[in-house]
Amino acid sequence: MGAFEGLMHGFSLAITPTNLLFAFLGTLLGTMVGVLPGLGPAATISLLLPLTYALGSPVTSIIMLAGIYYGGMYGGSTTSILLNIPGESASVVTCIDGYQMAKKGRAGAALGIAAIGSFVAGTVGVIGLTCMAPPLSRFALRFGPPEYFSLTILGLMLAAYLTGKSIIKGIVMVILGLFLATIGLDPVRGNLRYTFGTLILQDGLDFLTLGMGIFGIGEILSNLEQKMKAELVTTKIRNLWPTVKDFAAAKWAIVRGSLIGFFVGLLPGGGAVIASMLSYAVEKKSAKHPEEFGEGAIQGVAGPESANNAAASASFIPMMTLGIPGNPAIAMIFAALLIQGVIPGPLLIKEHPDLFWGVVASMYIGNVMLIILNLPLVGLWVQLLRIPYSILAPVIVMICSIGVYSMKYNSGDVVMMFIFGIVGYLLRKFDFDLGPLLLAFVLGKLMESSLSQSLLISKGDFSIFFTRPISATILSFAALMILLPLISKIVKGLWKKAPGAAV
């Protein structure tokens, strides 16, 4: 099936009433959690995972969950602009200039350009997904265990390097995540590992329990340290349509943001958060008037908001073609596919064309739904922000508990989630980034099984990872990643020592 036929087939699935309804529900819910601070798309998707059992149809389930993810990217900007609190983490940088614009009475223009940029970038991202995923998955068919092992190494290294401020702390989180994944039954022989004789650890740790604990509960505990004091810009929002001058100023920011977002989204370990930050940095560097940044520059809103949407769409590519999820939200969708009995990887498009093309087509439709939800209806979302956070916190605790309990009907899992919440809170306290931990946890099983299969093939010879061309290429990228910062450090050091060098 070519891309065009595939897409047409996908549209025929996506426009059935049920799928349209769930695409709408997903985008609506996504916008809502995007607007609400403290509840992100990853946590929401994990909350709804148990419900997808009941839905039965994989296409419909994933259409809804995908809608939550890219919908969250739209909604996050609203809170950032009006409240100076990021609605979700990919909109952190939007606060800087968005809130300044709102204070100067230009909230409408900021919200408008964010929605338009999101629409353009989201669509660019889906077009990229349509064109790139099929050839990539054909290529990935040549991958064996050694290639997958190398790929997980590269992905996790990218995750450690790209996310937090400190690389070494990122690596600590990655190893810890891999380590947590080894708890329970050993995948090869079925021996028990690190269960300390307890029953609850025998099945291993559950992805949802861990994810909701460190993200959902951990976030709440961090937020409790200070009273959330938010100043909602309450002036009436008019003129949602930005002026011609605004467009002229923002159009290249949107284009650049879309491209940056798409390529960052492709990287394993990349995703919307990094894409938005990178886009902000690029806009600020390339601006004619960099002094306007921080004072309400429209490019500072348009660029990052475009980038996070493009990244959200693009991050479906490595997950669906290689089976490597790049960020926590997409990892939740990865888990949802597994629940539905679909194994994400190079065979996904071939074996489940309905699922792949149906979801892709629904993303085109979802983007149109989102711009309608976010432009004319933005006033509605602003009302949502009047809910005080103090009430929201126990509600989130309750919803997380329902989500975790309904997986195995075991209240021990709920307690376990709270314990992970405490761990997540403490790690946050020490400035550890939790994204790499969760990703490493998800990839841990694949890493161990591909390692042991590779060693079985090669009879214990590690050179198998360096002699197969694809694996060697991937590993050399990984090696480059380690060496680059070292080289730049050495070069900088030499510069400093050179007499008369300007630093």
Added chain:
Amino acid sequence: MKKWERIAALVFFLIGLGAAWEATNIGFGSFQTPGPGFYPFWLAVILAVVSFIYFLNNLGKDSKVVALWEKKTWVRPLLAIILMLVYGLLLDRLGFLLDTFFLFLIWLTVIEREKPLTVALVSVLGTVVVYILFVQFLQVQLPKGLLF
């Protein structure tokens, strides 16, 4: 922060050592025939090594003393932690609805210091909405306990 970073590094280092030791108990096997402890052993060793580098990176004194929790910012998270753990442990005994009702009640009164009217309204409404949405509409099985 350096002092705290060193403590964190030390904790991870000890976890690494302990896990490596446990891995040899599980069975390391050999390179040709890796045992169940082979992969965790190397992970644990890497964790210990990386933590050691992390420790070395944070040698030296802080320019000023940094507290991990300023003033009394630890009070509310600690209360929440206690409340959540009790909530989780009582889930089966009290049943989801009653337990959740108390969670709202105590959380809003003790942690958020909301007005009694808000507390009562949110606790009752929250519990009722959960019952209708999750139990009646979505048919999620929740612990029954004393009520319902």
